[in-house]
Amino acid sequence: MSFVCRSCLKHGLALASTVRPIPSIATLPLTFSRGYARPPKAASARKSAAHSLSRNVGKSKLPTTGKGRPAASSAKGRPEAPRGKSVDAKDKRDKRDKTADDKPKVKQGNAMTATASLQAFSIEERNHLDKVLAKNLGFESFRILPSVREAILEKALSDLEIHKPSPIQALAIPKILSLNFAKNLETARAYLIAAETGSGKTLAYLTPVIDYLKRQQEPYVSPPKLVKDEDGMWEEVAREEPEEPKIGEAELRKLNHPRAVILVPSSELVRQVTQLVKTMSYKVKLSSLGIASETKDSIVRRSFGQYPIDILVATPARVQDYLKDGFISLDNTSHIVADEADTLFDTSFVDLVKPVIKAAKNLKGLVMCSATIPRALDSYLRKEYPECERIVTPKLHHVPRRIEFLMVDTTSNHFNGRKDLALLDTLRTIAADGTEPGVKKRVIVFVNRREDALTTAKYLEKKELNARVITRDTQNRKDVLERFLADEPRDENAKVSEAMKVIVTTDLASRGVDTKNVRNVILYDVPRSSIELIHRVGRVGRFGRRGRAYMLIGKEPKYKLAWIREVRDTVRNGSGLV
Template identity: 40%
Template sequence: MAQLQKRKPARMELSPRVAQAPPRTTPSGGPVKRRTASPFGAMNRTKVPARLEPNKGSEAEARRSPRGKDKTKPKEKREGFHALKMQRALAPIGYGHRSAVKSKIQHLDSFEQFPLLDLVKESIASQAFPGLEDVAPTPVQRLALPALLGADHKDGRAKSPPVSSQMEQFLLAAETGSGKTLAYLLPVIDAIKRAEMMEANAEAQEKAQKKATEELRKNESDIFGLEPPPMIGPHPTAGRPRAIILVPTAELVDQVASLAKAFSHTVKYRAAPISAAYTGKVIRNRLFSPGGIDMLVSTPHLLASIAESEPNVLSRVSHLVIDEADSLLDRSFSPLTSAIIDKSTPSLRQLIMCSATIPRSLDSYLRKRFPDIKRLVTPNLHAIPRRVQLGVVEVEKDPYRGNKDLACAETIWTIGKSAEEHGGSEDGSAKEKADTKHIIVFVNEREKAAEVAQYLASKGIDAEALSRDTASLRQSPTLAAFTGTAHESNAASSATSATIVADRTLRGAPPRRTLPNTKVLVTTDLGSRGIDTLAVRHVILYDVPHTTIDFIHRLGRTGRMGRRGRGIVLVGKNDRKDIVKEVREGMFKGQALI
C-alpha cells in the first residue's frame, strides 16, 4: 500500500504538458475537429460554422423562391379563407356538385311525389307538422327520400328490391335544422310496414296450407296425424327490433323517439327509447316487451353492453341509422359503433349515416371502411344559413374593459328588453311578438358553464347550466323550455322567476330587478349536437369556438327550419378576431366554411 501511494501524484502537482498548446493536426495530418457537443464547444469562435449558414442557391432558384420576388410589384389579393385554413377540418365539396344537386331536386315540391305508403303519407301532416296546412319537403328530404326508397327519378316509381343481399350504404349530410330526422325516419317506417305486410301474407298462406292439410287428414280419419296446438309464448320479435337508430346522447334519444312514437299512433308500429336516463327495469320491459318491438332508439354504449349479454338483439336488424355520425365515428365512439355495425351486418339491408358536417376524419374513415357508400349531400352543406345574422361584441373596449361576464349579461339584458318583433317564417310574412325569449350561451369548458350561469343569476337573469356535470333529472326539464311549445316555455319561465323572487324574499334581501321574459341556457357542445331548439332565436358565443365545425353546430341552434336567428360572438383580447371576421364574410356571401 505504501508503494502504491508513492506512485500517485500529489493533488497540487501540474501536468508536464500544461504549457503546451493543443495539437492542430491529427497523427494522420488532418485538422483536429473541435467538440461542439459540450457546453463550451462554441466559445471563442469568430466565424459562423458552415453547417449553420443559410443555403445559398443559384440566381434561378432565388427567382423561383418567394424571397426572390420583386417587391416593387403589387401583391395579388388571394380569394378564399386564410385564417380558417389553420382550422381546416372539413372535407371539401365542389360547387359544381352542389349546383348539380340543386337542379336535380328542384322539381320535387310535395310529399305526394315520393313512393311512400298511403298511410305514411297521410300521417306526415298530422304527426310531423301539426297545425300547418301547406307542407313541403326540405332540400335534404327531396334528396334523401327517393334514394332511400329506391325510387327512379324519371317516373317516380319505386324500384324492385335488389336481387343481391348486399346492404345499401348511404351518407346523409345536410346543414343543421334542415329536417334530417324526418328524412331518414320516413323510409325506415315505410320499410317496417312493407315487411309486416309481406310477413302477414306469408303467414296467411302458411295458415291456409295448414288448414287444407288438416282437412285432408280429417277426411282420411287419421287422428294420429293431427298436429298439437301451438304453444303460447312470447312474441317472436321480442328483443329483436327491425330498425335501430343510434344517437350520441340521452337527450337526442328522447327527441328522436318522440317523433317516432308520434308516427306510431297512426301508422301502428312499436317504437321504444332506451338510454342511461332510464332504470334497468324500464329498459328491460321496453326491449323485451311481450308485444314485440319494431324500432329501437338508443346510444352506442348501452346497446353494445346489451348486445354482449343478448346477441339476438342485433340478429333481426334490417335498417341501422347512425345519427350524428361525425360524433359516433370519432375516437371515443368508433369502437362501439363499429362493433354494432359488424354484429348486425348479416341481416342488414340499409346502413344510413347522418351528419351536419363531414370532417376529414369521417371522410377518411368512410373511404377505408365503406368505399361504395352513396353520399347524399345538400347544396348548403358546411354553410351557415344567410337568415342567421352574426354580431360581434368587443370585450376589451368600453364599457366592459375585458370583463366578458359583464358583456354577456349586458347583451342578454339588451335582447330581453328589446321590443322588436321577429318573423315566424322565413319571408317574415307572419309576424309574432315573443313573450319569452330563449337564449343559449355556449362556452368551451364545462366548469365555465356553471360559473357563467351563477353570475347571470346574480344579475337577475333566469339562467341555468347544462353540461356533463348536470344531474340527469334536471337535464330534461331544462331542455324542455327550449324545445317544447310556447305555453310550456312561458309557464316554466314564470315559475322559475317566481322561485327566484321568493327565495330572495325569504332570505331578507331586497328585491333586485329581474328579467322575467327571458330564459337563458349556458351549455357546452352537449347542447349543440342535434337538439331541435325551435324556440331559440338568439345564440351567444361566450368563447370563440376552437374549430369551424363547432361554429357550424353552435350557430345552427338558431335559424332552424326556415326561421330567422341571430348569433353574437364575445371577442376578447386573446381570441382569434381574424377567424370571426372570415366567418362573418362567409355567412354574408352564403359560402361554405371550408
C-alpha cells in the same frame, strides 16, 4: 347565388362585411349583388336598429392586434381553422353514456386545431343538386305507403305548417326508398345524408325506414300497389293477391329482436328522436323504444319482453351492453341509422358503434346522418364504406342567410375586456328588443368548458337573470331542457329576469336538439372550429325561422382573429365555411 371577389379577400378586404357603426346599431344588414356590398335603405336601417345591440355592447369591428392594426385575413378567404387531429379522452367517470359534451382539453393558444377541417364540395356538385331540387313536387311524389304519408303530414309536420319536403328530404327519401324495392342484395347499402342544421334530416331517414318496416309487416297480403298518375304523383291501387310470399308475423317480429336501430350520441337526442318515432309509429302501428342513459334496466327488459320492438333508439353504449349479455339480437335488423355521424364515428364513439353494425348480420341499409362532414369522417367513410352514396344539399356547411350574425367587441372601453359584462348587456338588449311578443325569450349561451358554464350561470343569476346550466354533470338535464324549451307567457312590462330564460351549456346542447323556438344564441367563447360554429349557430334559424347569433370577441391571438374575420365575411356573404 352570391359571388365573392377572391382578389379582395386576398388583400384583406371584407366586401361582405362592410359595417359602419352608428349609435345604437352594432351591425347593419347588407344586400348583395355579385359580391358588392351596399348598405340598406335608410328606412330598412332604422327598422333594423330596433332589433340590434345597444350602444353599450361595443363596436362591430373586430379587435386589433397589439400594434393597433386589424388582424390579417387569410389569402385563401376560407374560414377553416388550421388543420389538426383531436383525440377525445375517454372519461372514466361515465363510460356508459359518452356525449358530445366530452371534448378534449386543448392548450390555450392552440384551440383552433382541436377539430379537423370540413370537407369541400365543388360548384358543379352544388349546381347539379340545385337542378334536382327544382323538381321537388311534394310528399305525394314519393313512393311511400299512404299511411306513412299521413303520418308525415298529420303527425310529424302538423305543428310546423310545412307541406313540402325540405331539400334534404327531397334528395334523400327517394334514394333510400329504393332499398324497399331492391331484391337479392348481397351486401348492405350505405348512405350518408348531410345537410345544414334544422333542415329535417331526421324525417329524411325515418320516412324510408318506417315505410320498409310497414311493408314487411303485412304477413300474408301484400300492401297496396302504388302507381304514378299523369301528374307524377303516386296513388294507391288495391290488389287481392300478394305479389310475392310474405314472411309470417311471428317470424318477422320477434321478442328482443329490434327491426331497425337508430344510434345517437346523447340522452337528449334519444328522447327527441324517440318522440318523433313514436308520433309516426302510432299512426302506422309500429312499436318503438328509446333507451337513454337514465332509462332503468328493468324498464328496458320488461319492454322487450312484453312485445316486439320495431324501432330502437339508443346510445351505442347501451345497445352494446345488451348485445354483450345476449339479451337482444340484431339478426332481424334491416336498417341501422347513425345520427350525428360526425360524432359517432370520431375516436370517442367509433369503437362502440362498429360492434353494433357488425352484429346486424342481415343488414339491408346503413344510413349515416350529419350536419357536417369533417375530413376525419370523410377519410373514415372512404376507407370503411368506399361504395357509400353521399346525399348532400347545396347549402351544406353554410350558415343560413336567415340567421343574423353579429360580433361584440369586449375590448371596447365600455367593457374593458370583461366578457361577463358584454354578455350581460347583450342579454338585456335581447330582452328589450321588441321581438317575440307575448312569450318569454329563450337564449342559449355557449362556452367551451364545463367549468365556465357553471361560473357564467352563477354570474347571471347574481344579476337576477333566469339562467340554468346544462352539461354532462347536470343531474336533471331532461327537466332543465324541457322547462327551457317550453312556451311561457310574458308580460311586456316585466323586468329582464322575467322576460327571458337562459341556458348556459357546452356542445351538449349544440347537436341535434330541437330548438326551433329559440331565436338567439350567444357564443361566449370563440368556437374551436368551423364544425363547432356550425352546430352552435345552428340552434337558431331552424325550419325556415329567423334567428340571431352573437359572438363575443376578446383579446384573441392573431391566428384566431384572422379566422374570426374570415368566418364573419363568409357567413355574411352566404358562402360555405370551407
